Every structure is written in structure tokens, then in C-alpha cells.
Amino acid sequence: MPDLTSIIKAYDVRGVVPDQWDETVARAIGTAFAEFVHGETGATSVVTAHDMRDSSVPLSRAFAEGVLSRGIDVVEAGLGSTDMLYFAAGSLEMPGAMFTASHNPAQYNGIKLCRAGAAPIGQDSGLVQIREWAEQLLDGAAPFGRDPGRLGTVSTRDVAVEYADYLRGLVDLSGIRPLKVVVDAGNGMGGHTVPVVLSGLPLEIVPMYFELDGSFPNHEANPLDPANLVDLQAGVREHGADIGLAFDGDADRCFIIDERGEPVSPSAITGLVAVRELAKGTGTVIIHNLITSRAVPEIVREHGGEPVRTRVGHSFIKAEMARTDAVFGGEHSAHYYFRDFWRADTGMLAAMHVLAALGEQARPLSELTAAYERYVASGEINSTVADQAGRVAAIREVYGERDGVTLDELDGLTVSWPDGAWFNLRASNTEPLLRLNVEAPDATRMAQVRDEVLEVVRA
Incomplete structure (x- = not known):
């Protein structure tokens, strides 16, 4: 029997196909998911969508068979981005399942599950129960006493236009100055959604790698890796564009390149969008994870908002947004969450x-975002270590006795100095890695902290 603990992670399902999971596993997970959402809320329908990977359609159909076997109907939204699935789950008030491995290489696939209203399902909120039931099903057991009395039915619904209309109702781009925009879809789902959402606006779109291809022939669809931004940076400079957009494989994350071809940090984008959301006057709370720049809470306070710091990860962000009624949340990884979008990331x-902030005024993007870039960051640096806990303990010992230094263990270990320098060291949930993020007032201080920490971590 496949080891489901190796593919059902903290937030989703993710693994190599067919080595770690296949259609049989997908069918069992679909069966368990249907029973879970029916038992929790009485759900009678589930909506599904999938990305462009070769394995996505077979896996999503096998999952649907499992759902149907429990008397639950399936609405197939078909080809879409993850945030399009969240839109469907939100607007249709149905639990949802998105088949994608996001930025992972071609041999991977996965499932992102949510409740009706796009509310998250994670390890602490149902995923363990779903996994246990799926394991029992694969082992030949029948874990459910309920007789559904019928098979569910399948229908299809193309939500792309509804999704585009909804987004365009939240941000009006019709009156901005004309902008030239280079978009790198990385052969992922941005190539499907960008033409639907951004057509007919004062935007000249220069497409890069819009062909849907789950083998990712041009580069990985992971814009968090600077190597995957090189083509877009060159494209922005070549075309004299105002801005560049890079989407990941399932198009739920977007990275921004300015007119010089330089990346704009996700923390700066968090600050910029936070200011716009606060200006609506519909709420004051802004969520940011502990790895975003210290500039974010500063900017939020300066604009009358209340910053709330959370752990890394969408389930923590969404839970805190619900608790605080936050209007917006941002992460260092370019996940952005909106109360107006069912608290989901888009x-x-x-x-x-x-685009609206840029097009509503005359300055270039580099000048517009300069006010949000106050510190120098290292970006995320990964170190492969055999003993994650031991290395973190060594760092805690090194810095724990230093005068003026504060330690915080909300998520991993965060060490801060009075001059504004800080670092966070976190263990990966899925790999033998420690992830280091450093920020400081200037590049020299950042490099000093970074190199000192890495010397201990990699000793």
C-alpha cells in the first residue's frame, strides 16, 4: 500500500506520479474527502479544477469517482488556476479540490483541498482524518457506516469569465494610463488566466511561455528561484516595458519586476497592497508572516492599520485573518490573501x-515601490543538515547570551538586534533543510549576520 504520510503534507497532497501516488490513491482520497465534508457540513456537491500537467486529468477524474461513490455530486470547472478553484469554492459555496503540484517539477502532482467558501483544510483541520480514511480504503476496509443510497452526478461549469469579472470588480483598471506588461507564465496556468482577466484593458501584454506545458520546457514555474526570473528580466528590458509579472505553475503566486528589470520584493508588494486596502476604510488589520520585512508593520501603522504577525503557511494566515477580520495578508513567498476573495490567496x-497603483500615477515602478523597500534582505537560503533540531539549538546557544539580542520561537527561531537586524531559522516540514532569512538596515550588516549564522548552521 502506498505510504500516504509521505504525500499528504501539512497543507496539501503532493508527490511523484506514479511512484508515490496514482489514480487508485486519488480515488481513495476523493472518497474520504467526500465523506469528510458531508459529515462536517452536510455538503452535497464538490467542485474540482486541474492544471496543465499530463497526470492532472486522470487523477482528478479518479478523485471524482471516489466522491461520486459517496452520493456527492461533482462540478468540474476544468482547466484553471488554484485561485480560480478558490473562486469557484467561494462563489458556489462548495468544498473544492485543485489538482496541481504548483511550482514542483513535471513528475509531481498534488491536490489542494478546501471547504465551502474556500476555507482551508490542513493537517490540523481535517487532512489527518482524510488520510486515515483513505489508508483504510486502500487496505480494503470500509470505514464508513453511512449508506449514501445513490451515486453522485457529474456536471461541468466554466467559471473563467465569472472569475475574471469578479476580480475586475475588485480592482478597476479601465481608467489607468497605458502600460506595457511582460508576463512570464512559465508554461503554467497564468497562460490560461491572464488573457481572460487582463484583456480589453489599457494594457499591452507581451506574453512569454503562455503555451500550457506541464513538462516546463523553458524553466521551472517557480519564480521564488531567481534563476527562473532571468528571462522575464531580459524581456522587460528588451521591450522597454513598465512592469513584468511572473506566475508560478498554478498561478496563485505572482512576482513583480520593475521597469529596470529588477525584482520587487514580495514584502514591498505586501506594503503597497496593504496601503491600498487600508485606504478603502473597510478594516484596519493586516496580516504578515514573520519572514516579511520589518518595513511591512511600520508602513501599516503609518497608514492607520494594525499589523498582526503570524507563522508561515496559508492555513495559519487564513485562520488569523478569520479571527481578526483582516482585510489583507501577505507572505515573503508572494502569497497574497484578500478578505474580499474569501480570505484565499490570489x-x-x-x-x-x-498595475492600478502604477497606472494611476506617472512615476516608474522603481520609484513607486522605493518607499516600501527600507531594508536589505538575504532572501531564503536553504542548508541541508542531518540534525535540524541540533543545529537550531546550536544557534540558540550562540545568540541566547548576547546583550541586547531578543529570541522569539513563534515559528522556528527568530533573533533580533536593536539596530533592526534580524534573522529567522526554520526547519522544512518536508525535507532535511534549514531555511534562513536575514534582514538588516544595510547590505554590509546583512552579509555579516548571514555569514555568521551559516557558519554555525553548516559546521
């Missing part, structure tokens, strides 16, 4: 906010 809506 790179497209964040991109539209940046």
Missing part, C-alpha cells in the same frame, strides 16, 4: 493592485 488580484 496572485492575479495582487498583480492587478500593482
